[in-house]
Amino acid sequence: MAMDSKEVLLMEAPPDYTASPRLPGLPCKKLLIVVVVVVVIVLVVLGFLLMGLHITEKHTETVLQMTIQGLDGDGSLQHLSMTRKERLATFHVRVDSNTSATVVYDYSNLLIGYRSWPGPSCCVTKMNKENIPSLDDITKSFQKVQCKLPTAPHQQTEEKEEGLLVFLTDRSLLSTTVNILCSSVPIYWA
Structure with a gap:
């Protein structure tokens, strides 16, 4: 029974290699990135709008106060x-x-x-x-x-x-x- 080890290997059928199944999360990963980018852009735009609203409100209050009090702080003439x-x-x-x-x-x-x-x-x-x-x-x-x-x-x-x-x-x-x-x-x- 002295068979060559090569012969033994050739006689056996080679193992069946198949591709491993893909994980189901890969197509969702692109969608998740797009959603995150859109949310970040919306938050940045909303932040700029709120900051502009705050600056406008402060400016309006300052102008109103100058109108009521005058530029020197006294009452308006x-x-x-x-x-x-x-x-x-x-x-x-x-x-x-x-x-x-x-x-x-x-x-x-x-x-x-x-x-x-x-x-x-x-x-x-x-x-x-x-x-x-x-x-x-x-x-x-x-x-x-x-x-x-x-x-x-x-x-x-x-x-x-x-x-x-x-x-x-x-x-x-x-x-x-x-x-x-x-x-x-x-x-x-x-």
Whole structure:
């Protein structure tokens, strides 16, 4: 029985080699990578949007605070409210630390009304369509006029006779807004 070991090996059938079965996770691995990449991109975009929203909110708060307090931290010197229907603009102006004033630009009746708070009188002037005075000019000129006003409304002065200051007795010439502004005090044309 001395057979060659080579012969014995050749006589036997070679073993049957088959491919091992593939693991079922390989096609899902590509899908998993795509899902992870999409989630990361969505999180990055969402992070940038939230950061932008936060920055915008902070900027809006800063602008609002500057509007309310003024740039130097004090109260604002002027506030404006407008109505298009009545065509008028109302400014609330702080003259100094103890007084403020209200200026009404009535564009439909071409009138400018001024009343300081506290103040003994109200001043009204006609507005020129082509040359509307600025708020600073109106405030300065009306402050000068109020210094010249007499203490009693019927008291006549030389300036009134010259036409610079005239006591107004007929309030029907004024608009509703200016009448309300000057309701409890004498009105002077300046």
